[in-house]
């Protein structure tokens with residue numbers, strides 16, 4: 705994976721849809737905005753559904769019944785905008801070993817070509833959101849789950865690797881240790897980290913926020929690569945290219961190798977079970 709300096713092509717692999725219950729705009733509005741904003745690649749990566757066995761209903765992700773509609777809609781936009789914007793179908797998913805086989809099969813069945821690792825929770829019941837991390841034990845749980853997911857080989861990118869700073873008050877030694885663990889695992893597994901710009905818009909955070917300068921200093925030292933992601937929950941984010949371009953300059957200045965494209969996998973291996 706070779707890093708680059710300066711922008712060759714603007715790409716964004718982190719785009720949501722209204723199916724996750726906390727985003728705005730039609731699917732096509734995101735593609736039109738990407739086209740107008742000069743994005744060559746627009747990856748949709750809405751919050752993955754899960755096949756809950758206990759009747760749990762999440763309020764922040766698409767229900768399982770919408771996965772087919774989501775995949776069809778993105779595939780049809782891919783055809784419609786061919787030659788203008790390279791629209792890709794992905795998902796943003798947590799790492800739950802009990803659902804790993806299901807996720808691999810769902811990706812194959814629906815033609816999902818990339819997966820972002822959105823390490824929001826370490827349990828499908830969504831207790832203890834890592835964005836509200838406030839203790840050392842929260843940081844350890846976050847880093848441990850990140851390491852597990854990274855080494856699963858499922859994911860093409862770790863989204864907002866510094867998510868814990870949304871809740872944690874100040875980047876301290878414990879944050880540094882967690883950051884080192886996450887970065888070392890990402891480097892060992894060859895997975896790029898996302899420099900996630902949505903934290904700039906987060907007005908309800910409890911902690912210092914992200915992108916967290918302390919985290920990215922560790923990342924630069926650990927030699928990981930990074931990709932810029934908007935985490936767009938509304939189409940207008942794709943029009944704000946100045947922030948994207950500043951992020952690129954910032955990563956270049958830190959000496960962090962940057963990737964613009966995630967591998968386009970035709971199909972991921974099916975589960976063995």
Ligand SMILES: [Zn+2]
Nearest residue numbers: 720724726937
């Ligand atoms: Zn979201």
Ligand SMILES: [Zn+2]
Nearest residue numbers: 718796822935
């Ligand atoms: Zn997201």
